[in-house]
Amino acid sequence: MRLPCPLCGDRDRREFYYQGHALMLERPLRDAGDAAWDNYLHNRDNPAGETRDLWHHEAGCGAWIVVTRNTVTHEVLDAILVEKARV
Amino acid sequence: MGYSGFKIIKEGLFGQKGWKPVWRNPEPKPEYDVIIIGGGGHGLSTAYYLAKEHGITNVAVLEKGYLGGGNIGRNTTIVRANYFLPGNSEFYSHSLKLWEGMEQDLNYNTMMSQRGVLNLFHSDGQRDEFVRRGNAMINQGDDAILLSSEGVREQVPFIDFENTRFPIYGGLLHKRGGTARHDAVAWGYARGADQRGVDLIQNCEVTAIDIESGVVKGVQTSRGPIRAKKVAIVVAGRSSQVAAMAGIRLPIESHVLQAFVSEGVKPLLNNVVSFGMGHFYISQSDKGGLVFGGDLDFYASYAARGNLPMAEHVMDAAMTLMPAIGKARVLRSWGGIMDMSPDGSPIIDKTDTDGLFLNCGWCYGGFKAVPASGFAYAHLIAKKMPHKTAAKFRLDRFATGQDLLDEEGTGSQHNLH
Ligand SMILES: Cc1cc2nc3c(=O)[nH]c(=O)nc-3n(C[C@H](O)[C@H](O)[C@H](O)COP(=O)(O)OP(=O)(O)OC[C@H]3O[C@@H](n4cnc5c(N)ncnc54)[C@H](O)[C@@H]3O)c2cc1C
Ligand SMILES: [Zn+2]
Numbered sequence: 001m002r003l004p005c006p007l008c009g010d011r012d013r014r015e016f017y018y019q020g021h022a023l024m025l026e027r028p029l030r031d032a033g034d035a036a037w038d039n040y041l042h043n044r045d046n047p048a049g050e051t052r053d054l055w056h057h058e059a060g061c062g063a064w065i066v067v068t069r070n071t072v073t074h075e076v077l078d079a080i081l082v083e084k085a086r087v
Numbered sequence: 088m089g090y091s092g093f094k095i096i097k098e099g100l101f102g103q104k105g106w107k108p109v110w111r112n113p114e115p116k117p118e119y120d121v122i123i124i125g126g127g128g129h130g131l132s133t134a135y136y137l138a139k140e141h142g143i144t145n146v147a148v149l150e151k152g153y154l155g156g157g158n159i160g161r162n163t164t165i166v167r168a169n170y171f172l173p174g175n176s177e178f179y180s181h182s183l184k185l186w187e188g189m190e191q192d193l194n195y196n197t198m199m200s201q202r203g204v205l206n207l208f209h210s211d212g213q214r215d216e217f218v219r220r221g222n223a224m225i226n227q228g229d230d231a232i233l234l235s236s237e238g239v240r241e242q243v244p245f246i247d248f249e250n251t252r253f254p255i256y257g258g259l260l261h262k263r264g265g266t267a268r269h270d271a272v273a274w275g276y277a278r279g280a281d282q283r284g285v286d287l288i289q290n291c292e293v294t295a296i297d298i299e300s301g302v303v304k305g306v307q308t309s310r311g312p313i314r315a316k317k318v319a320i321v322v323a324g325r326s327s328q329v330a331a332m333a334g335i336r337l338p339i340e341s342h343v344l345q346a347f348v349s350e351g352v353k354p355l356l357n358n359v360v361s362f363g364m365g366h367f368y369i370s371q372s373d374k375g376g377l378v379f380g381g382d383l384d385f386y387a388s389y390a391a392r393g394n395l396p397m398a399e400h401v402m403d404a405a406m407t408l409m410p411a412i413g414k415a416r417v418l419r420s421w422g423g424i425m426d427m428s429p430d431g432s433p434i435i436d437k438t439d440t441d442g443l444f445l446n447c448g449w450c451y452g453g454f455k456a457v458p459a460s461g462f463a464y465a466h467l468i469a470k471k472m473p474h475k476t477a478a479k480f481r482l483d484r485f486a487t488g489q490d491l492l493d494e495e496g497t498g499s500q501h502n503l504h
Pocket of ligand 1 (some may be wrong): 124125126127128129130149150151152153155156157158159160161162163164165166291292293294321322323324325329344345346380421422423424425449450451452453454455456
């Protein structure tokens with residue numbers, strides 16, 4: 001699998017660290033309550049199909065990116081910088 | 088039909104014509120006492136123990152594909168009871184005892200082979216950790232022997248003892264561990280359940296779970312609706328999809344784990360051997376193939392095949408530990424979808440819906456759990472109370488942070504196990 005880093009172009013999967021689902025970007029407020037934190041830390045939609053997840057171009061430019069890809073076919077559809085995904 | 092040595096000789100003399108299908112292929116009935124979703128190892132053992140231990144036989148196992156086509160037929164067949172944490176320790180200890188009696192109990196040859204599991208260590212710190220684990224195993228009533236480097240040499244003379252980066256300091260030998268034939272385990276439990284009246288229904292995918300005012304009523308399937316008083320989910324890598332049918336969002340992420348097998352070679356390995364540096368473990372099948380594997384591919388995936396980086400990592404580790412196998416050709420590789428929980432331990436629990444039960448989170452270690460998981464799940468379904476060996480496998484431990492079962496001590500977080 002190769003991931004299209006928006007800054008470096010197509011790179012081997014080995015250059016990236018996998019963090020998990022992109023919901024990690026939406027950290028709840030400190031007093032949001034146990035359920036919100038449980039959902040953030042543990043519970044996942046875990047889709048069989050299209051998903052968005054967070055990768056770190058660790059052995060490359062160091063950018064955090066949000067990759068849209070298919071978990072069944074391993075097809076990579078899109079990758080954007082985290083700062084663009086956040087808006 | 089019972090199996091015996093006499094029967095095999097007789098069939099050999101008469102052209103093998105007397106063997107019959109081992110289970111029926113029934114049409115689903117309109118209603119059951121219990122529906123089990125998923126005909127993998129855990130679903131089939133659950134059905135068996137529901138019938139055998141609790142006399143509940145009006146049961147259907149609904150399997151979307153064929154029996155044994157999931158992870159139960161894809162794993163590397165290692166059975167062991169070398170867990171450390173209370174909660175896991177008593178559960179796997181119970182499981183190993185059930186493995187030891189399984190063939191007699193099922194009257195089925197599951198090729199259970201207690202050839203020993205040998206975990207190697209490569210530093211003083213790792214030795215201390217293994218001593219601690221070994222003592223925990225002995226305290227639990229299981230077996231563990233600490234071997235020196237010389238002791239390891241007697242077991243596996245051909246590994247690379249001269250490796251300067253990862254010297255072999257010794258190993259922890261768990262003699263009662265070993266391997267079993269994975270398909271046979273599924274078939275043995277299937278046959279035992281069928282003989283006791285359980286309907287095993289293949290090509291029957293559950294597409295919805297019917298719930299009315301907080302009580303489960305049955306399921307919708309590709310073969311029509313089926314009503315049930317109790318519904319038990321046990322679908323391994325597909326747990327999130329099936330739980331979502333009941334509105335449950337699980338602490339599960341599905342990942343792919345690969346395995347590899349080489350061409351057959353002469354007897355070389357007596358035990359299961361694991362490398363303590365880099366994730367690699369290996370055993371030899373009775374046909375002579377070397378069966379080996381490593382870590383997850385480490386990103387969420389539902390593809391039952393892996394990617395090259397982990398394949399290469401596993402081969403690297405193999406060559407580091409056992410250069411002798413370098414010329415053996417790899418025949419096949421494959422992948423299975425693992426239901427990974429945040430702390431790396433399973434869940435066997437009730438849900439908020441009355442009559443709906445959940446069994447998942449087996450990660451890459453659910454084969455050894457097949458007997459005890461079925462045993463405990465059957466108990467939970469029959470009595471609505473957890474069995475004492477599985478009382479800590481609670482779903483709410485992540486929300487509360489209480490009694491997390493983080494065996495590796497890496498943290499209760501998705502990408503760490
Ligand atoms: C490569 C590999 C190596 C492994 N090695 C080991 C090992 O050495 N030791 C060990 O202890 N464990 C090992 N494991 C883990 C072990 O195989 C699994 O944890 C265990 O088999 C999972 O439970 P199961 O057998 O019930 O799963 P499965 O056999 O996957 O059963 C689940 C079943 O549910 C069915 N299903 C899913 N959705 C639906 C639906 N909607 N309706 C109806 N049916 C449905 C599926 O078709 C499937 O048959 C390994 C796994 C893999 C992939
Ligand atoms: Zn980059």
